Amino acid sequence: MTAAAQTAASTIAQLGEDFFQERDDSGCVAENGTFCFDWAVDNFDRYVTPLLQHLVLVLVSVVIGFAIAFGLALLSHRRRWLVPPITGATGVLYTVPSIAFFFLLLPITGRGFDTAIIALTAYTLQIIYRNIVAGLANVPESTKDSGRGMGMTDRQLLWRVELPLAVPEIIAGLRIATVSTVALATLAVFAGAGGLGEEIYADLTFKTNVVIAGGLAVLMAIAFDVLLIIAQRLVVPWRTVRPV
Amino acid sequence: MAADATGKGDPPEASAEALPVEFRAATKRYAGADRPAVQELSLDVPAGEICVFVGPSGCGKTTAMRMVNRMVEISDGDILVGGSSVRDRSPFQLRRDIGYVIQQTGLFPHRTVAENLATVPRLLDWDRARVEARIDELLELIGLDRDLRDRYPAQLSGGQQQRVGVGRALAANPGVMLMDEPFGAVDPINRERLQNEFLRLQAEVKKTILFVTHDIDEAIKMGDRIAVLQEGGVLAQFATPAELLMAPADPFVEDFVGADRALKRLALMRVSDIDLWEAPLAFPGQATSEVRSKLDRAEISHALVVDSDRRPLGWLTDADLGAEIVPKKPGTSPEPILELDDVMRDALSDLLQAESLYAPVVDGSGKLAGVLSVEIISEFLNSPDALADEHAAAERPLADA
Numbered sequence: 001m002t003a004a005a006q007t008a009a010s011t012i013a014q015l016g017e018d019f020f021q022e023r024d025d026s027g028c029v030a031e032n033g034t035f036c037f038d039w040a041v042d043n044f045d046r047y048v049t050p051l052l053q054h055l056v057l058v059l060v061s062v063v064i065g066f067a068i069a070f071g072l073a074l075l076s077h078r079r080r081w082l083v084p085p086i087t088g089a090t091g092v093l094y095t096v097p098s099i100a101f102f103f104l105l106l107p108i109t110g111r112g113f114d115t116a117i118i119a120l121t122a123y124t125l126q127i128i129y130r131n132i133v134a135g136l137a138n139v140p141e142s143t144k145d146s147g148r149g150m151g152m153t154d155r156q157l158l159w160r161v162e163l164p165l166a167v168p169e170i171i172a173g174l175r176i177a178t179v180s181t182v183a184l185a186t187l188a189v190f191a192g193a194g195g196l197g198e199e200i201y202a203d204l205t206f207k208t209n210v211v212i213a214g215g216l217a218v219l220m221a222i223a224f225d226v227l228l229i230i231a232q233r234l235v236v237p238w239r240t241v242r243p244v
Numbered sequence: 245m246a247a248d249a250t251g252k253g254d255p256p257e258a259s260a261e262a263l264p265v266e267f268r269a270a271t272k273r274y275a276g277a278d279r280p281a282v283q284e285l286s287l288d289v290p291a292g293e294i295c296v297f298v299g300p301s302g303c304g305k306t307t308a309m310r311m312v313n314r315m316v317e318i319s320d321g322d323i324l325v326g327g328s329s330v331r332d333r334s335p336f337q338l339r340r341d342i343g344y345v346i347q348q349t350g351l352f353p354h355r356t357v358a359e360n361l362a363t364v365p366r367l368l369d370w371d372r373a374r375v376e377a378r379i380d381e382l383l384e385l386i387g388l389d390r391d392l393r394d395r396y397p398a399q400l401s402g403g404q405q406q407r408v409g410v411g412r413a414l415a416a417n418p419g420v421m422l423m424d425e426p427f428g429a430v431d432p433i434n435r436e437r438l439q440n441e442f443l444r445l446q447a448e449v450k451k452t453i454l455f456v457t458h459d460i461d462e463a464i465k466m467g468d469r470i471a472v473l474q475e476g477g478v479l480a481q482f483a484t485p486a487e488l489l490m491a492p493a494d495p496f497v498e499d500f501v502g503a504d505r506a507l508k509r510l511a512l513m514r515v516s517d518i519d520l521w522e523a524p525l526a527f528p529g530q531a532t533s534e535v536r537s538k539l540d541r542a543e544i545s546h547a548l549v550v551d552s553d554r555r556p557l558g559w560l561t562d563a564d565l566g567a568e569i570v571p572k573k574p575g576t577s578p579e580p581i582l583e584l585d586d587v588m589r590d591a592l593s594d595l596l597q598a599e600s601l602y603a604p605v606v607d608g609s610g611k612l613a614g615v616l617s618v619e620i621i622s623e624f625l626n627s628p629d630a631l632a633d634e635h636a637a638a639e640r641p642l643a644d645a
Contacts, residue, residue, distance in 0.1 A: 146350025149315055149422075150364050150412075151340035164354045238354045238396040 036208040044212070047199060051216055054195040057185040058220070061117050062178050065124030072125075073132035077162075078154065083133060090126040098123070098184055102191040111192030119191065120184055124177040131173025135166025168239055171232045175225055182221040186214075262291040262452040263326030263419035265312060271320035272307050272477070281307045282477030284321060289469065291419075292450040296467035298457055300500070304477030305456045309422050312454060313342045325420055340367055343413030343421030343451065347428040349405045351397040357383075357408055358393045364416040378415060385445065386411040403434045410442065414449065423455045427462070439465060460501055464489070464508055472497050486512055506625045510589035515582055515605055518624055520614025523548040523604065528557070528572040532565050544615060548604055549574045554612045556581055556604040578604055584613055592621055 069090075076082035096104075101119040109115045139162050147161045189197035199213035233240060266289070272282040282304040289295040297305035310316040312323055314335040323330050330338055351360050358379045365375045383390055386407040397405055406426065413421055426442075427435045439462065446453065457463055463470050464485040472480045472488070474496050481493040489505045489512070492498035502508065524542040526535045526549045535547045549557040549570060561575030580594045582605045595603055595618055602617035 142348040142350045149344035151336045151367050
């Protein structure tokens with residue numbers, strides 16, 4: 001633990017040094033007001049790579065998280081007794097403090113991308129799993145009854161009726177999971193996986209830097225949210241139709 | 245027997261033949277329950293008839309119906325559809341050949357009207373062209389506008405949704421249909437309309453239908469035969485509506501059918517089923533003295549004025565009789581005018597509403613056929629053999645209508 005903490009601390013110290021070397025003390029930078037526009041324009045390219053890293057961290061962990069949660073939800077769909085233990089287990093993962101999670105993993109998986117993905121994925125499970133289970137549970141009994149009564153097998157009922165009807169809840173879960181992963185991924189720097197967190201912690205004292213790096217994270221979260229809302233409209237047209 | 249028609253290779257539309265359903269001491273016991281939900285139910289539903297299961301809640305009527313398509317597994321006994329046991333087939337195959345309609349329609353909210361109608365044909369792997377053609381046929385059959393084809397259920401009225409539910413059950417042209425309180429969730433006015441529509445549809449498609457309801461009036465109206473079940477899934481009586489009303493098997497059935505069963509019989513007849521009175525007639529321009537002498541000998545104390553085609557114009561009042569000749573427009577209007585095809589219950593209701601003791605009855609062309617009075621109806625209700633004519637289920641559509 002202490003070794004891991006030292007590694008992380010030295011990471012931050014190292015980052016800080018590099019950053020300061022590139023920061024000249026002219027004008028508004030020295031002033032360190034709310035936002036130094038000239039500096040932002042000159043230095044914007046330094047945020048591109050962390051931004052892309054951040055994007056990959058979020059996408060990969062949400063996609064893997066969804067795949068695992070979906071599998072767990074299907075597994076427990078016809079075995080209701082599995083729901084409490086799975087909810088409990090993913091709930092425990094969700095409550096582990098995020099920085100601690102990275103540090104706990106460091107001795108096992110080492111520094112880097114994989115460690116960050118494992119932790120971030122673990123955080124998405126609870127939200128996505130619960131939403132899929134809730135979505136499936138909310139399918140009206142009469143709808144399922146008529147599907148079975150017409151001769152659908154369990155599998156046909158699941159894929160043709162239950163899952164399509166659960167899509168709104170599933171997408172709602174994905175939205176929450178994605179937005180929170182964008183925020184959590186700023187801590188991936190402690191696992192040595194880069195991302196926008198790297199820039200934020202590079203110089204927490206320089207406001208312009210924090211505003212740009214943090215702002216990009218916020219924009220990314222909003223963009224994901226909007227995309228998922230659009231996706232929902234496309235996939236679930238029957239939810240938005242107006243009575244004629 | 246008829247089951248051969250469903251042989252492979254034949255298009256299912258052609259296998260429209262209705263199949264008989266036979267309950268053979270069918271019993272359902274649930275684990276932990278101290279008595280069966282359905283107890284040794286034995287009855288035969290002939291092909292093409294509507295059999296209504298009716299009874300108070302907890303009488304097992306829905307359970308009995310659901311055993312037919314194995315939504316509920318039979319514990320003991322058997323059920324034969326088209327002569328073969330439902331247990332001999334996989335539940336999925338069996339269900340695809342049996343129409344299924346439930347109270348809340350159970351339409352798939354994420355599928356359009358057309359997609360909902362196509363559910364069973366798709367499960368049966370029909371090719372696309374055949375499914376499309378069938379959807380068009382079904383829309384016409386259930387009387388739904390083609391524009392509604394691509395609507396989602398949420399965009400339809402309750403009545404339209406119910407029609408789609410019925411159409412979906414008919415899609416693969418099953419020999420048997422199960423309907424569980426299909427009109428239960430619809431308001432009374434629309435229910436009446438949907439019931440009539442459904443009877444008209446049934447006259448066309450002639451399926452064997454098992455229909456569950458808790459409403460005895462609906463049972464009397466819809467059923468060719470009625471199975472009254474009592475608590476514990478025991479069959480109390482299996483009879484035609486007229487038999488049920490005339491001769492309830494025991495106090496339970498009598499109580500369930502209701503104290504107003506005499507009135508309910510009226511729902512089973514039309515005005516033409518009864519012997520009408522003859523009214524003393526008068527024609528415009530005729531001398532009133534002639535009419536007066538006729539009146540002395542008549543059952544009815546007023547004369548009915550009719551035109552040369554014997555269409556009722558009105559009733560002569562005492563003031564009219566005081567004049568020399570019969571006027572073209574007598575003092576009292578002929579309303580209400582009843583028709584021979586009117587359901588007796590509605591005719592009585594019209595009479596009572598107009599506060600009149602009798603009313604002229606006309607045939608399809610408006611010509612006078614006789615006079616119906618409250619007195620005739622009441623005499624009729626008191627005559628025990630009046631209802632022997634069991635098939636006069638009056639709200640059934642007329643053959644030529």
